[in-house]
Amino acid sequence: MKAVYKRELSACFRSATGYLFGAIYLFFSAMYFNSVLAGGQSSEFPQIYAGMLNLVLLMLPLLTMRLFSEERKYKTDQILFTSPVGITPLVMGKFLSALTVYFGCTLLTLVYAVVFCFFASPSWPLVIGNIFGATLFGAAFISVGMFISSMTESQFVAAMGSFSIATIFVILDVIPLVTDNALVVALVNNISFVGRYTPFTKGILDFSSITFFVSIAASFIFLTVRVLEKRRWS
Amino acid sequence: MMYDFKNKDGVAMIKVRHLTKKYGSITALDDVSFSVKKGEIVGFLGPNGAGKSTAMNIITGYLSSTSGSVSIDGYDILDEPTEAKKRLGYLPEIPPLYPDMTVDEYLDFVYELKGVKQKKEAHFNEICELARITAVRGRLIRNLSKGYRQRVGIAQALVGNPPVLILDEPTVGLDPKQIVEMRTLIQKLGQQHTVILSSHILSEVQAVCGRIIVLNNGRLIADSTAEHLSDRLGDGSTLILxxxxxxxxxQAALQSVRSVKRFSRTDTAGKTKTYSLTLTPSESARSELFFAFSARKIPIVEMKSAEYSLEDIFISLVNQKDKK
Structure with a gap:
């Protein structure tokens, strides 16, 4: 697991991917920070994270698209699957490497909190809670992207696949605004990634939200393992 | 069955039993069984699409078989994959290289992936020396030539010094000089490792392997030494005249000789004709032929016993099986 983790992480920064992801993340989060700073209210700080959610959904395919599709294309999966390492550790190594890059970016937002100190006193538990929530949010979607990457050998198809799903999630949140049907609204609120994140912005560590993100991540990691396992038998 | 993998000549490092692989309705491997003893160099021979790569992918655990089993050093590849895979070094048809890494970084990755315990520096120096890639260790794999990539692939298989090496077409894409070097390397490796290599080039298998397994259409059609294969064909003695x-x-001259069972013209160059004769085993056949021809004043330019190349053996084996 460690070998794959290290290899993925270094590959991410050997190519432009890691830097590109970091740059886009910092650019947009800085814009949100600018508006927070203008408000000067501590309670507005989570807006940085909440505002970034939809963008993060659309950006994460950048990190996940090549995870397995590239291995398959270059036939390097042959060394992975013939090495004395089980499929689950291989998948975990890849998953954690993408999560690390994303987590690194969210940690960079601490810089904003420090800057914020000069103008107002940020609520540190709120900041930490949001970084925690944003990481869970990312972990869930990274596992979805990784799953899609494991099904194709084309990075482009993998990216478009995850991108489409991300778009669906973004659009999903518009539905409650245009309908009064209580059932639909409840359903959307329950499966919406962004909706599930809302408690974190209020400083609440909502157990059901945490469970939601963790189980999504676990399910798709499991499905990725199954897809890779199944390929040996087909 | 407990000591099944041991036989009187030594321990079977690789044991393949009734291996069948189906891709939907296509049968890629059909009930293939064989075992390889410690220290043997075995060649898989067969035309493209014969099932060589599929067999290797199953032996190394990359694919699973539809039925049948594979064990490496007594460990089943499905039941105890970790133990079995620890004993394997695999060079697939396309070397599994990451173009964005340098050779050293790549070997480092393989070293960690395989969980090798040996001292890294000395081990790397040794395998790089063996594979002759010492000069390119700091270079990006992306920038290496095909020949070097193939050798990095070999080095990768050697990391951890596994007792069993599976090499899928190790000389493909190499120039003639590199092919000779690769053969020497494989022979050298054969002194310490059990090796299976595949090729569709007969002379190559002949040059390196003590034993040859011929595959065609997913079936094993021959399994013996190169010499035995020729013997199998040399049922009666055959002469080229x-x-x-x-x-x-x-033809009249040939018909007058009693020990000539059959003959056929194989080549004509002007007035010189070449015949292939099948003889009943007889000491005097050659002298009878000589006198029969000299009586008719037909000069014999050449008379030699036919030597089969592996090409002939292969074609004949495939035809024999197809007739059945």
């Missing part, structure tokens, strides 16, 4: 003369006269 070249003589200068009219076809009718030559």
């Amino acid at each position: 070249r003589a200068v003369g009219e076809e009718k006269e030559i």
Whole structure:
């Protein structure tokens, strides 16, 4: 697991991917920070994270698209699957490497909190809670992207696949605004990634939200393992 | 069955039993069984699409078989994959290289992936020396030539010094000089490792392997030493005879010799005709032929016993099986 983790992480920064992801993340989060700073209210700080959610959904395919599709294309999966390492550790190594890059970016937002100190006193538990929530949010979607990457050998198809799903999630949140049907609204609120994140912005560590993100991540990691396992038998 | 993998000549490092692989309705491997003893160099021979790569992918655990089993050093590849895979070094048809890494970084990755315990520096120096890639260790794999990539692939298989090496077409894409080097390397490796290599080039298998397994259409059609394969074909003795003369006269001469069972013309160059003769085993056949031809004043230009190349063996084996 460690070998794959290290290899993925270094590959991410050997190519432009890691830097590109970091740059886009910092650019947009800085814009949100600018508006927070203008408000000067501590309670507005989570807006940085909440505002970034939809963008993060659309950006994460950048990190996940090549995870397995590239291995398959270059036939390097042959060394992975013939090495004395089980499929689950291989998948975990890849998953954690993408999560690390994303987590690194969210940690960079601490810089904003420090800057914020000069103008107002940020609520540190709120900041930490949001970084925690944003990481869970990312972990869930990274596992979805990784799953899609494991099904194709084309990075482009993998990216478009995850991108489409991300778009669906973004659009999903518009539905409650245009309908009064209580059932639909409840359903959307329950499966919406962004909706599930809302408690974190209020400083609440909502157990059901945490469970939601963790189980999504676990399910798709499991499905990725199954897809890779199944390929040996087909 | 407990000591099944041991036999009197030594321990079977690789044991393949009734291996069948189906891709939907296509049968890629059909009930293939064989075992390889410690220290043997075995060649998989067969045309493209014969099932060589599929067999290797199953032996190394990359694919699973539809039925049948594979064990490495007594460990089943499905039941105890970690133990079995620890004993394997695999060079697939396309070397599994990451173009964005340098050779050293790549070997480092493989070293960690395989969980090798040996001292890294000395081990790397040794395998790089063996694979002759010491000069390119700091270079990006992306920038290496095909020949070097193939050798990095070999080095990768050697990391951890596994007792069993599976090499899928190790000389593909190499120039003639590199092919000779690769053969020497494989022979050298054969002293310490059990090796299976595949090729569709017969002379290559002949040059390196003590034992040859011939695959065609997913079936094992022969499994023996190169010499045995020729023996199998040399049922009666066969002569190649070249003589200068009219076809009718030559045929009359041939028909007059009792020990000639069959003959057929294989080549004509002007008045020189080449015949392939099948003889009943007889000490005097050659002298009878000589006198029969000299009586008719037909000069014999050449008379030699036919030597089969592996090409002939292969074609004949495939035809034999197809007739059945």
